Amino acid sequence: MNKYEHVKRYIKDQLQSNAIKPGAKLMSIREISSQFACSKNTVIRAYDDLEKEHLIYSVPKSGYYAVQGAASDVQATAGLIDFSSAAPDPEVMPYEDFQHCLNRAIALYQDQLFSYTDPQGFLTLRQSLAKHLADSQIFARPEHICVVSGSQQALHLANVMPFPNGKSTVLVEQPAYSGMLRSLELLHIKAVGIARTKDGVDLEELERHFRNNNIKFFYTVSRYHNPTGWSYTQEQKKQIARLASKYDVYIVEDDYLGDLEIDRKADPIYSYDTTGHVIYTRSFSKVMLPGLRLALAVLPKRLIETFTLFKSSNDLSTAALSQAALEIYLNSGMFDRHVTHMRSRYRERMKVLQDASLRYLAPRIQVDAPQGGIFCSITLPDGIDAWEIAAALRQQEVLVTPSDRFYLPAFPSENALRVSVIRTDDQQIHNGIRRIAEAADRLAEVAASGQMRSAREWHSSRNAMM
Ligand SMILES: Cc1ncc(COP(=O)(O)O)c(C=O)c1O
Structure with a gap:
């Protein structure tokens, strides 16, 4: 290592180990050059490099100061098998590519990015999104x-927001994404449920709800459903769109994993809508970086103005820097490459989950792993309570989510666990499923020998999970 590299490495280590705190003044060029017995130019060159790496910044006539050398919020999770998370695996996130896009966005758009922008989103981004959506038969x-x-x-x-059909009750699948249920609860909106199974929803029951229950919209996750992982058939999607139009009920189609679809022929409900009754949403959180807070909504003509008005009164506009970087990420082809990689990665993980379930779990425990996506449901037999096994698994450093949090309070919930493969590798999936099988066997034995845990003990473990 030459002198210049030596100086640079030394300062960088100090910054990354937090020995030099963010905001602290660095040693002067003169002090460093005398400590390392090198020329001032060598130190200036090292400091210039560190400045380009955004580790330090300079103040004219004052000196150099530390930015932030180490992340402040790194959580130790070694040894943990996390089947509960819905946030993407940091290992597969496109940080570096996206950093290029952020830098390019700042260079291209400059001060426009740091001002208020169109509440509906950058027009140029919306044009790119329209092209992107056309690949999934969404022509908007x-x-x-x-x-x-x-x-x-x-x-x-x-x-x-109010809908043109003037109706007020929301129909939700059961189970359903808990973030939607929480929003309904906080807003005191009347919500009714309809069972969603591996075979979809009962279309006759759906029609009865649409006809009789003042339904404003039906909320559905049409593919890779959260929490079960199941998808509707094309015929069911077609029928849902037909019923919506017949009864003037809207569909809110939450296609949060639309980019991860494996079957090129799996078109969304939106593509069967001929009367403008589908509101379609797609998230960029699961395939990219959830912290960017980026997603899109496609709205029928009658709703776009009201929606944009409510959106702008909610946040004025979505962060311009995130939007501009996404536009560059999409247009440069980086997004497609990344998504192809993610799709096959999650598909492989689901295959491993299927194999491990067949290998370790007793037949009385039902697992219907989908071919892709990130979630899968494990249905437990009587005698093995979902909360109880989740508490036992926690002791074994395996995190799973009991399914009752995905139900409306009045709807009977399944005794099941949601398993997510988004943050697990093959080895962890095998070990995690094996531990689930072992925990289930232990609990079944205890139940069989009549030594059920006291209700009090059960409640305390349940509260610890919440
Ligand atoms: C089904 C479903 N819809 C919506 C969301 C929210 O996603 P976003 O990060 O885009 O707000 C999630 C997050 O987990 C989800 O699982």
Whole structure:
């Protein structure tokens, strides 16, 4: 290592180990050059490099200061098998590519990125999104697309805003994504449930609800459903669109994993809508970086103006820097390459989950792993309570989510666990499923020998999970 590299390495280590704290003044060029017995030019060159790496910044006539050398919020999770998370694996996230896009966005758009922007989203981004959506048979004009700050925002806005059908009850699948249920609860909106099984929903029951129950919209995750992982058949999607139009009920189609679809022929409900009754949302959180808070909503003509009005009164506009970087990421082809990689990665993980389930779990425990996506449901037999096994697994450093949090309070919940493969590798999936099998066997033995845990003990473990 030459002198220049030596100086640079020394300062960098100090910054990354937090020995030099963010905001602290660095040693002067003169002090460093005398400590390392090198020329001032050598130190200036090292400091210049560190400045380019955004580790330090200079103040004219004052000196150099530390930015932030180490992340402040790194959580130790070694040894943990996390089947509960819905946030993407940091190992497969496109940080570096996206950093290029952020830098390019700042160079291209400059001060425009740090001001208020169109509440509907950058027009140029919406044009790129329109092209992107056409690959999934979603033909929407940029005027009908709204960039939102996460699809959670679009769902919340759909709950809040009035719809042209003048109706007020929301119909939700059971189970359903808990973020939607929470929004309905907080807003005191009347919500009714319809069972969603591996075979979809009962279309006759759906029609009865649409006809009789003042349904404003039906909230559905049409593919790779959260929490079960199941998808509707094309015929069911067609029928749902037909019924919506017949009874003037809207569909809020939450296609949060639309980019991860394996079957090129699996078109969304939106593609069967001929009367403008489908509100379509897609998130960029699961395939990219959830912290960017980026998603899109496509709205029928009658709804786009009201939706944009409610959105702008909610956040004025979605972060311009995130939007501009996404536009570059999409247009440069980086997005497609990344998504192809993610798709096959999650598909492989689901295959491993299927194999491990067949290998370790007793037949009385039902697992219907989908071919792709990130979630899968494990249905437990009587005698093995979902909360109890989740508490036992926690002791074994395996995190799973009991399914009752995905149900409306009045709807009978399945005794099941949601398993997510988004943050697990093959080895962890094998070990995790084996530990689930062992825990289930232990609990079944205890139940069989009549030594059930006291209700008090059960409640305390349940509270610890919440
Ligand atoms: C089904 C479903 N919809 C919406 C969301 C919210 O996504 P976003 O990060 O885009 O707000 C999630 C997050 O986990 C989800 O699982």
